[in-house]
Amino acid sequence: MEIDAAREVRTTCPYCGVGCGVLAKVAADGQVSVRGDPDHPANFGRLCSKGSALAETIDLDGRLLHPEISGRRAGWNEALDLVASTFSQTIAEHGPDSVAFYVSGQLLTEDYYVANKLMKGFIGSANIDTNSRLCMASSVAGHRRAFGSDTVPGTYEDFELADLIVLVGSNLAWCHPVLYQRIAAAREKRPGMKIVLIDPRRTMTADIADLHLAIAPDGDVALFTGLLAYLGQHNALDCGYISAHTAGFGQALFAASKLDLAGVAAATGLSEDELTRFYSLFAATAKTVTVYSQGVNQSSQGTDKVNAIINCHLATGRIGKPGAGPFSVTGQPNAMGGREVGGMANMLAAHMEIENPEHRDRVQRFWNAPAVAQKPGLKAVEMFQALADGRIKALWIMATNPVDSMPDADAVEAAIKACPFVVVSDVLTNTDTVRHAHVRLPAAAWGEKDGTVTNSERRISRQRAFLNLPGDARPDWWIVAEVGKRMGFGEAFSYSSLAEIFAEHAELSGFENDGARDFDIGAYAGIDAAGYRELAPFQWPAPSRQESDTLAGCNPSSIRFFADGNFYTPDRKARFIAIRPTVETRTSPDYPLILNTGRVRDHWHTMTRTGKSPRLSQHIAEPFVEIHPADAGHHGISDADIVRISSPRGDVLVRALVTARQRQGSLFAPMHWTDQFAARGRLDVLTAPLTDTISGQPALKHVAARIEKFSAKAFGFAVMQQLPVAIAASYWAVAKCRSGWRVELAFADDDIDWAAFAGSLFGTPPGADILAYHDRDAGQHRIAAFDADRLSGALFVAPGPVAVSRGWAAEQLEENHHGQRERFRIVAGRAGAERPDAGAIVCTCYGIGANQIATAAAAGCTTIDAIGGALKAGTNCGSCRAEIRAIIQVNRVQAAE
Template identity: 85%
Template structure:
């Protein structure tokens, strides 16, 4: 795109399932800036720290810009011909189930649709699954069991209308900050609103909770089964709704009633008093929304957890009404879109069922497909096990990084390395997965591709291109369509634009539907290129005209179209009898710990990073808050295992081990650990957390149990610690522990060494990329104390600085990183770098708390001492906490600590 003047493009954020609208402004000089779209109904102008930093992630550093075959550059025709011929030959020799696609919630709906169509309708196998299997498959399974369809009943507005919000396994403040802020704003208007947090950890979301239930890992089934029994015992049921719109209530209640309060307390780790207070609050509050996320889904009992929650809402008639309902919030921008097109191995397109022969015939007829998958394919964990044992011989991975994100990640990596033919479509040239591909295909990135995504409230929004495609990159849908053509299916994959793909997807959703299925956007079946370009965000269902003369399918009823954007307030579910099903659940308690592995490891996300950091790792702003892998441990456990704050520790499971930094905190539940899953071999020495997790799955959904892993922890015997900043990306491979992060002007790296007999000057030169004599060096050495500080200068600029100590290095990270962009013409001033602290009037901001505005802990503490006595006052003075608000809880901790210190 040639740019003559500044322009602003409406698009959608590529991070979580909130689906925030973004305005991307491209200046006349090509510079890009982003802000929230004030007119988008998901966020009304708000963005989280990740969304606010999107402009920092769109550079071409590290991009895959042309196809590669066996590490050599190739043309598109050669690469696509080889993909098509190898897949065709593999199918001919071994059958369609010998090939597989592993796709991603990062794909747009149009990409997903074409990939699913090729695999299920033309290859004839259902071996297409998605990394969304890892985050919300149990919600899908729970919805289908209860509702007969994968339907999220409510909308974001319900979060503002509710009188009680129950957050279960959801650190909303960090993982869905914009929704968190919508709730905060709603409660400021209605202080009587109550919030309960159910989570083993006291996360930052607890800052707004009236009650925090520090539940034992996987205690959720018992908690909500016990709630169902309580509702029955205390006459808090909506018996009219139960009778008119549900089946199976008696059996479900009978099973639940076997649990008394003492049994629930034992299974959940909660006191009977805590249970009683929560149960009575739920029973008394008709407008209740239960929001759940990965803490529910990522479990070997995840589907039962989902249904235990839904059972309580069905029993009280709190489904699909304003301010009431169970609400699954998804982790990826298009997890919902992938579900709509059948991008999971056990689903057909348009929410049809692969097990249903009528649905299979319908989809095959619509596609004019030569074949249709007749049974569910292999779900993600099973898929990579099939790659490992040779059943799958050709694998295509799109827009995801399973070597880091799959459970038992080392085994997954070994499987991919041994697979005869691996294709990877990706944005980056080097990820832990891309490095093992036989063929690498350059895909379009956010800002370069056009399509749609669906957020957690069923709202479809456009992602629009505002950047030219770099090099030879292509959109994913086009890459897959070209392979389909070369496999002999040209007519079915003749789409010229994403608008044509979307129109076909919309037409299939309405095809022979007439209200028999929940997902229907048939109103958009005739959309043309102009209409697609102007497409405004909308929620489904959006059905087209009723098809006259068509009979409903067996067991279905035509004409039951929802009268509002919410589902199920008046019943009419998508089961054969149009009634919701109560699921009978009997909680079980599973012990995974042992004397060798006495702790429970919980994995998850942090505030400013995303998945495996292929995008957020490019942003200096997003690495300011937390720049290295870590593990949270309770003070009592830290004392038990001889671990101090900021020690390097080894966390192990029966499958592997990692080296991470210890964070000792009372927010962690005793007996449990928490560590984030973001770090990879690209950013750390040994931080691939999913090397520890087991391929243990929920038997219904196939979702892995990533939140409950038996583990042990021990202090790593580091003899020296280091911290360094430098202008070029380092390769500190000689260190036992390292973690690199982008900072303004260069890179920062944390280090630890198993040996301290090191030529530190030589190590520093190699780290900075400055050969001996190529830079002016200043150094301080106290060998007896184990203290070493070395700085290298190229003219008036700092090339790098290294700080070494026998314990965790105390230098201010933010201040040291800022020296990379400072002018160091004053040679006396250079001594401050070697001293490791600001000199003169320089102010050390301290550890960054607010990434949006770069505000540090020292600045906040100083503002409190100057009279700012609240989070709001800090916001007025420093702007901290006034954008996405996800740092407000941390700000409150600092404010309270300073006020307490002043009062002593």
């Protein structure tokens, strides 16, 4: 399909589960710009820093543009025939459970639907699972236990209507910034709104919290079980709702009452006063929304955490009503769409149950399939364990990077390397997973592909293409359908358009439904190409008949579930789950600290997309670990040291960030860095394949670890025009800048020929002009190479962390350097007085640094809005507003002193 050059296209952001609308404009010269869609009901024009930088991530640098077999270029027919014949032969020899698909929340719903249909309906195995297993499987399991269905009851509007918002295990300010900004804006209008943050770390989200509960890792079950007991003791129950619409309350309350306030305090690490403040606030506030994310889900107790939260909402009748309900926010753009099509190993399409023979029969008849999988397949962790022991002999990985994102990542990599046949569909030539594929299939990227995604509030939106497909790249649905045809299932996979797939998906959702199932978009079963092209965002359910009696649990006028009961259990009553909290001790004398893994503000997953954007690396450019000052002192660690974090499974090297925001006894490190961006930064080599026994979700927030200072003899920082092929340093981390690359360095040995090292780093051309400064006694070395008037690269070496203005040094790659004075400034590592150092970048959208904000604050800009007026910082996505506030506060303290 050829795309017209100059136009603006409505599409949807490919990052988190907020599901923001995006307007992508392609100019006549092909330049792309993006802005938030002011008419999209998820974001009303707001975009976070990642979404704002989408146009910087769509270049073809590093793209996989042609099919490859064993490293050589191949045509589509050869590659697809090989995939189909190998899977067919493996199934014939070893049975359908000998093959597997590992898919992704990055897929569009149509891609997901076709892949699930092929595996469960025509191959006849349920061995299809998704990286969404790593982010929200416990929510799914908790919903199904309580509601009888995987239903998110509320909508984003509830965040603005609530009088109390409880944020549990969710750094909303960084991980779902647009929702955070919606809450912050609502609070400005209604200052009486209260916000409680429950998180071991004092994250940037704490900026708007009235109460921060620095809970012990995995203390959430005890916290909310204690809350249920408190509600019962203080007559804060909705007895009418409990009696009419629920079952099992007595058992749940009895189990909760076994733990008194002192016991809750011991299990959570919180004081009894803190608990009482939170419990009394919850009890007194009818309009309460509890928002939870990975801190709840990524746990060996994740499902119990979810149900402990839901129990409290059921007990107070605070569910499905404006401003009230439990609310799971998903990590990926189409985690919800994947759930809708049954993209997980223990689900069937259209929210049907694989364990239910009636549901299996219904799906088989609808698909006219030879055999629908009869039992749940292998969940993600189990799948890669089966790969390691040889049960799975052919694996197809789509749109994800498990060598970096799965727990026990080195073992996962070893399993993939040992597998007889691995297919990877991806957009990049080099990722830590793609490098091990026997067959590489070039997939369409965001901006090139069409389809739908579903966000965390059940809103289905279109992603639309505004770029032509490059090279031989093809959409994922087309690739899977072509393999299905070649495996002998031609009629079932002979799709002529995306609209046809979406219509089939919608028809299945309404097939023999009549209100028996929550997911129903049967109103769109007859959609044609024109209707699909113009499809506006909508929330489900949207049944073919709009009468309210077809919607068992939902009022169609509000699109909220369960305010009047009507759950999807056999008796239409919700289930309280009796939970008895347990305290897990994973630390030991050898591994005395608890590692919590997570994300940063400006990067996404394994950086295959955000790593392309120069501005998204300005804020945080290397892997790091947060450590409390007391723990840092105990281990002899100073701020900016390189440290080694170890677990029984491996070790990584990262930069130390000493901060009182971190809970003592705990560490926090982000999971984004890969072998493409750091020497030893793959954090999930440390995490264990320990999972929740119900959901199968890995426990990525509670890892026993130790930390020690890495004895670096020399530190370095460099900028260069070209990305080095190899870097001979113990520690390195590269990041894109506007005209090249920057790299942080550390060395175990300082007996190094620094001129030769700089030459290998820069790829210095013959005849380059070299300017150098060496003070060997002080361990100081500065080397700059010039190709004519352009800086090829500059290296700064010191015995400790290098004190050089990073932003200024990177800017020198863009400028002409005619005179010696300008060149000597580069070697000196600082600009002249006329160009003050901006400092570490705080506002990614406008490139505003901490020093600039501090200077403006000292000059009288003592509010965030004043800083915004002077510098524009914080006026776009707003993700940096908490950091701006902190800088203002520091400046006030210094002024007072």
